[in-house]
Amino acid sequence: xxCTEYNTVNYNFxxxxxxxxxxTIELRKESNKTFLELQNKLExxxxxxxxxxxxxDRLEQVFKEVEKESNELRDKLTGxxxxxxxxxxxxxxxxxxxxxxxxxxxxxxxxxxxxCIDMETTIVELKTSLDAQNSKQVALEAENKRDCSLGxxxxxxxxxxxxxxxxxxxxxxxxxxxxxxxxxxxxxLLSSESKLRQELRTTESEANELKIKLRKLVTENEYKxxxxxxxxxxxxxx
Numbered sequence: 001x002x003c004t005e006y007n008t009v010n011y012n013f014x015x016x017x018x019x020x021x022x023x024t025i026e027l028r029k030e031s032n033k034t035f036l037e038l039q040n041k042l043e044x045x046x047x048x049x050x051x052x053x054x055x056x057d058r059l060e061q062v063f064k065e066v067e068k069e070s071n072e073l074r075d076k077l078t079g080x081x082x083x084x085x086x087x088x089x090x091x092x093x094x095x096x097x098x099x100x101x102x103x104x105x106x107x108x109x110x111x112x113x114x115x116c117i118d119m120e121t122t123i124v125e126l127k128t129s130l131d132a133q134n135s136k137q138v139a140l141e142a143e144n145k146r147d148c149s150l151g152x153x154x155x156x157x158x159x160x161x162x163x164x165x166x167x168x169x170x171x172x173x174x175x176x177x178x179x180x181x182x183x184x185x186x187x188x189l190l191s192s193e194s195k196l197r198q199e200l201r202t203t204e205s206e207a208n209e210l211k212i213k214l215r216k217l218v219t220e221n222e223y224k225x226x227x228x229x230x231x232x233x234x235x236x237x238x
Contacts, residue, residue, distance in 0.1 A: 035127065056106060062211065066095060069214050091217075094210055115188075122181070129174065 070092060 062208070063095070063099060066211050066214060069211070070095060073214060073217060091210065091214060098206065098210070133170075133174075 073091075
């Protein structure tokens with residue numbers, strides 16, 4: 001191969017290398033942009049999960065109040081008619097069912113938080129992998145430049161170019177696969193969070209209704225006790 005042919009091959013290789021470098025830079029920009037978007041989504045999900053946790057805490061406080069009133073009602077119901085005692089037992093069973101329901105949703109919330117942690121770990125691993133690929137790319141570019149400056153043969157240059165192309169394609173494939181996996185997890189998290197929030201709202205409404213029933217029953221019992229006291233005082237009932 002004469003000098004002209006060698007220079008032509010070297011020039012073509014340099015053009016191809018520049019193109020690959022431009023593609024790699026563009027890929028890095030897109031990957032970094034995608035990482036930032038995913039991180040923003042994760043921060044938003046964390047904020048929303050904190051709001052759900054606050055709602056759960058409020059709901060738990062409501063249940064504590066209901067339980068306290070239930071205990072007070074248990075004392076007031078001593079000596080009352082059997083149907084009132086049965087009704088109290090029924091209310092306590094409902095309260096226990098609500099507690100079990102809230103506990104199940106708390107566990108689901110913890111599982112959702114765990115998924116967020118897994119996603120953050122995956123992003124860190126993906127960044128580490130991309131940084132390693134970038135370092136390898138830089139090393140290959142430096143090696144190619146060094147080989148060309150020493151006047152390497154065209155066959156060796158072509159083989160290096162093919163190897164570089166394969167590395168770039170591998171980076172692209174790994175990035176796309178990882179991004180698709182993260183997007184799938186974000187979608188799953190959104191669906192799970194929406195369902196959990198809806199069920200918590202329903203549970204809170206049911207708890208408020210139960211609280212109203214308990215207060216109504218307490219009022220009725222107090223009224224009955226006042227009537228009994230009045231009757232005893234008037235000597236109409238013993």
